[in-house]
Amino acid sequence: MSLDTPDNKPTSKARAARKAPASKAAGAASKAGAASKAGAANTAMLPAQYKAFTDTLLTVLSGNLQARVPKELVGEQGAEMAHLLNQVLDNLAASEHRKQVSAQEIDQALDSLIGLVREGDLSRWNTTTEDPQLGPLLEGFGKVIETLRTFVREINEAALRLSSSANQVLAASTQHETSSTEQAAAIHETTATMEELKHASAQIAENAGSVARVAEETLGAARAGRGAIGEFIQAMQQIRSDGVAVADSIAKLSKRVERIGTVVEVIDEIADRSDLLALNAALEGSRAGEAGKGFSIVAAEMRRLAENVLDSTKEIKNLITEIREATAAAAGAAEASKSATESGEKLGAVAAQAVEGILAGVQETSDAARVINLATQQQRTATEQVVASMAEIEDVTRQTTQASKQATGAAAELTQLAGRLAELIKRFKAD
Amino acid sequence: MAPDRAVAVQARPEQEFFCFRVGDLRLGVPSENVLEVLRAGLLTPLPRTPSFIMGVTGHRGEVLPVVDLLRFLSKGEARIGPRTRLFVGISGSYVAGVVADTVLGLRRIPVAEILPPPLGGDASAEHLLGVVQGHGAQDSINLLNFSKLLQTARQRAVAR
Amino acid sequence: MNDEHSHESGGEVDILFFDIGVSTFGTDASQVLRIDRSLPEDITLPELGLPHRGHRALVFDTPEGEGHLKVDAVHAVRSIPLSALRRMPPTAGAAPYAVGVCLEEDRAVLLIDLVETARTQGRH
Numbered sequence: 001m002s003l004d005t006p007d008n009k010p011t012s013k014a015r016a017a018r019k020a021p022a023s024k025a026a027g028a029a030s031k032a033g034a035a036s037k038a039g040a041a042n043t044a045m046l047p048a049q050y051k052a053f054t055d056t057l058l059t060v061l062s063g064n065l066q067a068r069v070p071k072e073l074v075g076e077q078g079a080e081m082a083h084l085l086n087q088v089l090d091n092l093a094a095s096e097h098r099k100q101v102s103a104q105e106i107d108q109a110l111d112s113l114i115g116l117v118r119e120g121d122l123s124r125w126n127t128t129t130e131d132p133q134l135g136p137l138l139e140g141f142g143k144v145i146e147t148l149r150t151f152v153r154e155i156n157e158a159a160l161r162l163s164s165s166a167n168q169v170l171a172a173s174t175q176h177e178t179s180s181t182e183q184a185a186a187i188h189e190t191t192a193t194m195e196e197l198k199h200a201s202a203q204i205a206e207n208a209g210s211v212a213r214v215a216e217e218t219l220g221a222a223r224a225g226r227g228a229i230g231e232f233i234q235a236m237q238q239i240r241s242d243g244v245a246v247a248d249s250i251a252k253l254s255k256r257v258e259r260i261g262t263v264v265e266v267i268d269e270i271a272d273r274s275d276l277l278a279l280n281a282a283l284e285g286s287r288a289g290e291a292g293k294g295f296s297i298v299a300a301e302m303r304r305l306a307e308n309v310l311d312s313t314k315e316i317k318n319l320i321t322e323i324r325e326a327t328a329a330a331a332g333a334a335e336a337s338k339s340a341t342e343s344g345e346k347l348g349a350v351a352a353q354a355v356e357g358i359l360a361g362v363q364e365t366s367d368a369a370r371v372i373n374l375a376t377q378q379q380r381t382a383t384e385q386v387v388a389s390m391a392e393i394e395d396v397t398r399q400t401t402q403a404s405k406q407a408t409g410a411a412a413e414l415t416q417l418a419g420r421l422a423e424l425i426k427r428f429k430a431d
Numbered sequence: 432m433a434p435d436r437a438v439a440v441q442a443r444p445e446q447e448f449f450c451f452r453v454g455d456l457r458l459g460v461p462s463e464n465v466l467e468v469l470r471a472g473l474l475t476p477l478p479r480t481p482s483f484i485m486g487v488t489g490h491r492g493e494v495l496p497v498v499d500l501l502r503f504l505s506k507g508e509a510r511i512g513p514r515t516r517l518f519v520g521i522s523g524s525y526v527a528g529v530v531a532d533t534v535l536g537l538r539r540i541p542v543a544e545i546l547p548p549p550l551g552g553d554a555s556a557e558h559l560l561g562v563v564q565g566h567g568a569q570d571s572i573n574l575l576n577f578s579k580l581l582q583t584a585r586q587r588a589v590a591r
Numbered sequence: 592m593n594d595e596h597s598h599e600s601g602g603e604v605d606i607l608f609f610d611i612g613v614s615t616f617g618t619d620a621s622q623v624l625r626i627d628r629s630l631p632e633d634i635t636l637p638e639l640g641l642p643h644r645g646h647r648a649l650v651f652d653t654p655e656g657e658g659h660l661k662v663d664a665v666h667a668v669r670s671i672p673l674s675a676l677r678r679m680p681p682t683a684g685a686a687p688y689a690v691g692v693c694l695e696e697d698r699a700v701l702l703i704d705l706v707e708t709a710r711t712q713g714r715h
Contacts, residue, residue, distance in 0.1 A: 272470075272514065275534075279468040282537050286447055286462045300536065475699040476614070477679075478638030479686035487683055487701075489694040492674075496683040525682055581682070588684020 049078040053085065065093040098131075105129040109138050112145075120428040122149045152428040159425045163418035170411035177408045180401040187397055191390040198383040205376035208369045215366035222358045229355060233348040240341040247334040254327045261320050264313050271309035278303035445539045449518065450572055451531035453509055454501045457572045459563070460529075462537055464577040466519040471497075471511045471530060481588050485509070488517070488528060495519065495528040498584060504555040522578040525585060538572075545574060558583065602673050606693060608666040608700070609649065612640030615700055617693050620668045622705045624650045624657065633659040634708055638686060639701075651705040658709035676702070686711065 052073040059067035068089060069082040109127040116122060125145045129135050278299045285296030448459035474486040474497055483503035487494050497517065499509040509515075509530045517528040540563050548559040560574040605620035616639065629648040635641070645661040652658075677692045679685050688707030693700040 276468055276470065276516075279534055279536075283449070283462065283465055283467060286537060296537065303536065472697045473699070475692065475701055477683055477685040477701065478636065478689050480684050484683055484685075487680070487692055487699050489677075489692065489697060489699040492677075492694065494677040494680055494692045494694070494699060496680050526680075527682055585682045585684075588682055 046075075046077075049074045053078070053081070056085070056089075060089060060092070065089065065096055102129070102131045102134055105131060105134060105138070109141065113141070116145065122152060123429050123431055148428075149430045152425065152430040156422075156425045156428075156430070159418065159422040163415070163422050166411065166415040166418040170408065170415045173404060173408040173411040177401065177404040180397060180404045184394065184397045184401055187390060187394045191387060191394060194383055194387045194390060198380055198387065201376045201379045201383060205373050205380065208372035208376060212366055212369035212373060215362050215369055218362045219359065219366065222355055222362060226352065226355045226359065229348055229352045233345055233352070236341045236344045236348060240338060240345070243334050243337045243341060247331065247338065250327050250331045250334060254324070254331070257320055257323045257327065260316070264316050264320065267309065268313045268317075271306045271313065274306040275303055275310070278306060444542045446542055446545070447537055447539050448572070448574055450535035450538050451516070451518070452533045452535060453531050454507045456501065456504070456506055457535070457570070458500065459538065459540075459572045459574040460518075460520060460577045461560075461574075464520050464522055466521050466526075468534060469517045469519065469528070471515040471517040471528075474511065481584075483584065484588065485511075485530065490519065490528070493526065495526060497528040497530060499530055503580070503584065504558075506555070520577055520581065522581040525581050527581060527584070535572075540574075548573075603670040604673055604676070605668050606671045606702070607649075607668045609647075609662045610664045610666070611636070611642050611645075611662050614640050615666070616703050617671075617700045618649070618703045618705055622651045624652055626650070626665050627659065629661045630659065633661040635661050636688075636708060636711075639703075649705060651709070653706050653709045655709070658705060660705060660708055 052069055056067050056069040068086045071079055071082050074082045105127065109129075112125045112127055115124045122145055125142060127138050127142070129138050281299035282296045282303065285292030285294075285299055288295065447462040449462045449465040450457070450459045452458070469490060472488055474488050476486040477484065477496075480486075480496075483499050485497040485499050487496055489495075495517075498520075501507040501509045509532070511530065512532075514533075516531040516534050518531055518534070520527055520529050544563055545561040546564065547561050548556045549562070558576050558580045560576045562571055562573055564571045606617040607620040607623055608615055608617050610616075627648045627650050629645050633645070633648045635645065642661055642663045645663060647662050647665055648659040649662055649665070650657055650659055671693055675694050677694060679689055679691050686707075688704045688711055689701055690704045690707070691702040693702055
């Protein structure tokens, strides 16, 4: 920018230009002095009086514009002339003063302009003038500078606002980029999870299917078990009633055996008495000598019979004892069988109840497994839809992330530019 | 033919014995010493009697001392059960009941078959008439001199 | 001799029945002065069996004074026909106080001479 490099030349030119009018003015004054000399020669004047005029003019020409023709020296004849000349000198002095003031005002205006150009300082413009020729020019400059001042102020303010806004935009954009990246990660993770969920629900569906099949098989087995238990209970009841019949038979048998025992005791008693009778008869026969011999033989035979009977009854008694033991054992066994079948029936009833419970439970399990299978299949479909949707979302998010990255880049650049602008504007001093 | 038979009897004299078993002993008593056979009924123990007197029992209005031959012969101790027999033995005026587990019966034994009691036997040998061999060693029967036995018993009882 | 005569004439005699341990015995009731509570020093006859408690004593007269035989229970005094009584057979060789037997059907109740018991035991 050209404002950066201020040129010294215009200033030196201005100085040179400023000197020039002064020498012109001096030239003009000397012309005026020559003209007044020509007038004095036409009126015949004394040398003393004349000398007062020339001295004064010489003093003025040497630069002292305050010099005047003293009236006492010129007398009457020269009074009028002196008076006119003094008036001319007064006008000349006034004119010269006005020139000086204008030059000062121009100098001041130039200084302000130099400050404006070199340092951008608009604040120093405070120039006024009485000069009617210079006045409009300076007034025009002042208006321009005031406009510039306003501009600089507004631009400065705008640059500051712009910088702040650009920073906010950058922050927001960065935030957005971060969020967008996080969102993309989250979506990716969600998609992975949904994939897993899909697999898991497929597994669940498969397992539920297996459970349903097993439950079906169990149901069949439990139904078969129920039938078997029913048959078992019937068999137990049959055994129990058979056992009761057996126990009755055993009791009857036992009674009869006891009766036989009593009869055998009677037989035994009779045989024993017979034995004794026979023995004593034999003894009697023996004492009767030869006459009792036949009697003795009969008695001995009778005794042999009694002994046979006693042997037989002994055998019967042994048998009865065996039968008693056997019937006691059988009765015990029948009793044990009875209680065993009773407990068997009870157990059967319990088992039947248990199997009913199992049947109900398995039915429920089967139903539940079927429901689970169905639900997981639906879930799988839903999950697949979610996965597809998530893929779309991921795509969009990727784009968003890309865009926000670009936005962040732009915002960063904008922030930089705003900073630079603010920096530049700071060079113009408005106040 | 009768004289022949008589001759035969004379030629081979026999003696009739009441044979019984008590404990492990198989004994015989001459049948003339046996009045009758009973069941061993209720016994009334007696104070201070010799150990072979088991007590007394009433029979046909008489009081019979009951003798345990096992104890008397120092061969153990008799036990009375439901089938235990008691035979009424007699020798002169002395009557006693004798315990027998089983009555074998009346046996006519040829005198010639009666062997003398073994020499050097125990004290019981003094009351033996002899021994008759059976078919086996188990079947041999010791034949008692019941009169002497009863006498000894009485002596032992009274001597106390 | 009078006794012998009454035996044959079918008279009766009063027998007092009593228990010692598990056995029943009899004695001539006329020998018994009274029935008393037993005392520790009263006569016991181990041959007849050991008394359960021996709360009772049969008191009888001896030439040396009163004798006391310890018994468990005294049943009754019954008149028994002399025909039912038997002397102890000598072959039994029983104690001297076991003087005889009272036959009742199959049962034979031992008859005890109380005075003899005192003699056996010594003076009371």
